[in-house]
Amino acid sequence: MTAADASDELSDDALLRLYANGDRRAAAELTTRLAPRVYGVAMRVMNSHAEAEDVTQEAMLRLWKMAPDWQPGAAKVSTWLYRVAMNLCIDRKRRARGGHVDLDAVPEPPDQGQSAAERMQETARQDALQGALMRLPERQRQAVVLRHLEELSNPEIAAIMEITVEAVESLTARGKRALAAALAGRRAELGYSDG
Amino acid sequence: MDKADPNTHGREDPADLAHVYELFATARAARPALPVHLAAAILDDAAAQQPDGTVAALAPRNTREGFGRWRHLLNAVGGWPAFGGFAMASAAGLWLGLSPPSFIPDPVVLAGLDADSQRMPFDGYEMAMVLSEDMQ
Incomplete structure (x- = not known):
């Protein structure tokens, strides 16, 4: 060894x-x-x-x-x-x-049109998600990032944010609903097929 | 793609969130890399803040210092090998003194002294008398 x-x-x-x-x-x-x-x-x-x-x-x-x-x-x-x-x-x-939080300072997701380049499409997807994340309230954003991007458990997030597990669940649930609403209608633009 | 989050107790329709989960997966696959200059700065901070190795010692500090003095003494006489030789020589000397082999001459005789206790200049009683006279 x-x-x-x-x-x-x-x-x-x-x-x-x-x-x-x-x-x-x-x-x-x-x-x-x-x-x-x-x-x-x-x-x-x-x-x-x-x-x-x-x-x-x-x-x-x-x-x-x-x-x-x-x-x-x-x-x-x-x-x-x-x-x-x-x-x-x-x-x-x-x-x-x-x-x-100054929403005007949040960069708008770039309008990529119908780019065929895979790299550009991935960048567009990340920018879209980041733009939507930045529109969330601070605590919702933290909870969603820790849960779904860092893949931490709810008890660990609760320890990090010094809140209850139930509060973590509530923050992540509301955050995801807000993200879904913010990104609604952009599936085709971001290269995802429906269904 | 992520599964629906089990911690939300089914309050959401996974189909409505499928797009969001796909974006999460894309983001996880492309985590931002730590910039090299940032890693270097972090390690510089670590070196500057690093204790000298005694602060977080498992044993109490004073105990380690006491042990350190014995170690210095041991090193001064040549370390554990020298200490081992010293111990062996001491044991051999003690054995020869208590039970000398027959072929070794008596050191008392060699020194020209008579081993007869009756003729020793001061045996126990006489020594006591001399000392008591000196005290008077």
């Missing part, structure tokens, strides 16, 4: 303890595991590469600072990190817009 194989098998808890004990490879492994997930969520929630990068770096920085005091088993490291990232996103939104 190689050292890389061994680190693959370690839990996030164990890696965080190794990091706190001075193991630099543990920091690299944790970054590889966790940072892309945080960045992906932040991108979906903030709709800005620059903001997502800032949120990701700040969330990971807080992870490094917290490492010596981490209590293994008290919570999942990823759950804690998602929670920090979501709170950072909310703080940035509030600071930027005085507590209100």
Whole structure:
């Protein structure tokens, strides 16, 4: 078994303890595991590469600072990190817009017409979804992203958002209905067949 | 494509949401990659914040320091191999002193002393008398 194989098998808890004990490879492994997930969520929630990068770096920085005091088993490291990232996103939104989501700032999905290029079609689909996500209220967007893009369980989302599982269910259900309404009539445009 | 979300207790018609689930699947298949410069910045932060290895130690800090002093002493005499030789030599000396083999001459005789306890300069009683006189 190689050292890389061994680190693959370690839990996030164990890696965080190794990091706190001075193991630099543990920091690299944790970054590889966790940072892309945080960045992906932040991108979906903030709709800005620059903001997502800032949120990701700040969330990971807080992870490094917290490492010596981490209590293994008290919570999942990823759950804690998602929670920090979501709170950072909310703080940035509030600071930027005085507590209100500015719908005018949300980019409209590009009108791709009838492009035959597969790549362009995929981009159009992602833009359509992102545009619709950005029209959701903040908490609905977070819940939908965590549930359907990160594929986390409802109890884990509840822990991240510090709400009940029932509240998560309600947020995701309303969010999906709103997305369906926002995207209604665009199936053909986005290259999906009916039925 | 996603199945209908079981956590919503069937309040939604999966057919109405099929398009949304297809878009979720497309988005999951194309997660944004972590920019290289961001990964480098995160690792720089990690190196800057990394403790020196004693903060999160499993054992209490003072216990580790005490053990560290013994380790320094052990290293000063040559480590565990030297300590092992030292222990073996001590055991052999103790054995020779308590039960010397017959072919080894008596060190008392070699030193020119008489082993007769009656002729020792101070046996237990006389030593006590000398000491009591000194005290007066």
